[in-house]
Amino acid sequence: MIIDGSEKSLRKFLSDLPPVDQVGAEARAAMLATRSIKTSSKAWAIDMAISMVDLTTLEGADTPEKVKSLCAKAVRPDPSDLTVPSVGAICVYNDMVKIARTELDRIGGKSLPVAAVATAFPSGRASLAVKKIDTQDAIDAGANEIDMVIDRGAFLSGRIYDVFEEIRVIKEICGKKAHLKVILETGELVTYDNVRKASYLAMLAGADFIKTSTGKVAPAATAPVVLVMLEAVRDYFTLTGTKIGVKPAGGIRTTKDAIKQLVLVKETAGEQWLTPDLFRIGASALLNDLLMQRMKLRTGHYASANYVTVD
């Protein structure tokens, strides 16, 4: 153990982390954005990105029918081309978990995980008791992954041990039944130093994945934020031998954006992170752009948006 679980050891560990230089981190991310990914590497990246998409609907207006059609899309993103891989997971609110799980099982998507956003998503403003019930409810409904939000208010006011404890308790509830993704909501943490601290805090508390954002706050998964988080999982692996996943979510809408994310992964955490087990992209509109670019690469022509399904 690199910390003993006490508040003192957590604080010491986090305060000993090296700082992030904002200008330098942004310059590195901008340089990596100039990588030119063409032909065979683009085709590989598109398929990899599709298999990493956490296909998401998190709207007040979500209905069972909407979720079911999303499930169909997740299993067979392009009905005209069955060589297209399935996406990484479906991501929904708690009350849609059972519907999604049942539908996926029915249509041949048994291996596709269902992720539920829990712990008073997206604000995290509820008591721990409510958050525990929220999580338990999602797992009982069949969720394979829990995307929890951290209490940003607690983090920003310095009550980092409360945040740590909360993640630890939720992880206990997840146990072996569900993977835990911890949403940092980096748009509210604002500084890269905070992003680095929160990343380590989440990993130390038991996160299987660290995730940038809820998608409800801008800015979300900016390249420098993802860079800092990838550095954190890389260094955590050096320190502990454990690989933690990273999930950027929010604002990744085009194939170009997605490929830039994969370049960040390759040249920061390394190629071993280029698998849906360790990297996911939370998105909804992205999938169709990936499909259209895939068609373009295969046929040489851009198709109209009507050649891919709306959901």
Next chain:
Amino acid sequence: MSDFEYANAPESKAIANISPSYGLFIGGKFVDPKKGKSFSTINPANEELLSKVGYGDKSDIDAAVKSARAAYTKIWSKMPAKERGKYLYRIARIMQERAREFAVVETLDNGKPIRESRDTDIPLAAAHFFYHAGWADKLEYAGFGNKPKSLGVVGQIIPWNFPLLMLAWKIAPALAAGNTVVLKPAETTPLTALLFAQVCQQAGLPDGVVNIVTGDGITGAALVNHPDINKVAFTGSTEVGKAIARSISATKKTATLELGGKAANLVFEDAAIDEAVEGIVNGIFFNQGHVCCAGSRLIIQENVADEVLEKLKKRMSLIRVGDPMDKNTDLGAINSKEQLNKIEEISKTGDAEGANRWSPDVKLPTKGFWYPPTIFTGVTQSHRIAREEIFGPVLSVLTFRTPAEAIEKANNTMYGLSAGIWSDKGAKVLWAAKQLKAGVIWSNTFNKFDPASPFGGYKESGWGREGGRHGLAGYLTSDSKVNK
């Protein structure tokens, strides 16, 4: 899963349009050298011939200086300053319009990655013309004395590491201040200067204001020793700089000299380590380390040295070495066989003197001139690789225990061009910057250039400054007798 290997992404050469031969640019026209001699310029990445360029000797230099003198006396010194500025703006805009062409030619002739010529060299070169264009009509109000005057004809000699950018550093301030120039590009990289000559024609610059004479060291010496030049501006080795200083010592010629360096890059324990590692990489591997201000001596606080070196090695393993025309290449070709031999020779002394060499596992192309990114650890102040400028992708790593020791080691060199400081503590950065004897000091960054920022060295790194108001001062005098 297969690997995410980047497929080849080569920039197209089609735009370059390199002519099979070039004459000398004298009096606004391309003319054949008087003796009819020429020499080859090759692509250092594959040793293929790019073009034959004219070899200028003493008589050609004389013709160029005469043409520059005539243009100075009859046109350029009489032209209203605002009009001079217009020409510089026009040149800057044409350079931007033809940026892709310049970038491709630069990369082919020099061997540097297209990413760097495209994103750094060419945009900065254009920026230098824009910046100095703005100065042309404001010289009287900038504290250069009462009615500052141009010097006359300036002889300029530039190196091969940033061919077009060094041309811009030289020509833009000279013209803005009202001088005319004869410029000699480096022997191995003449092509972008000749392309620039075409830009001068396109901009309608009066004939003779800019003259470009290609050749070698003998050509350069003829320029320096020509009796009718008023100033020498040189960027290159300290050895040649000293020779120039000697040869003009009994004349009225003035000089600015940008010479060698062996910059210290200081990493303190409280630095942002990941960004410091990026800065170390940028400091020594940018442009294959062919940078006079390269951060070639990494001096790390001993208690974070292991962490920094582990991260640095990981990062170096990601450096993409190869075809400079590939848009994903990070480290290109060494500019010439001669330079490669020099890098090899000095690096071998590192092995012989007991330093530990490390390079990532890289596959170097079989043709052309290549050297892998290399670091030496366990280097001490008395090693040759800690003292001599290698001018290649070779980093010497030393350590320090206290800030005072860091400064002592950093300043213990005959050079003083640049230095880097990595610390998250503002007070420490300011303290260290005050102690360092270097002309340019970067805080938490490295190899950043801007036309407004003066550049130049202490000690054997040179005389004078280039860029900014300080750089302009080197092309002006308030003594009106100089030009008579």
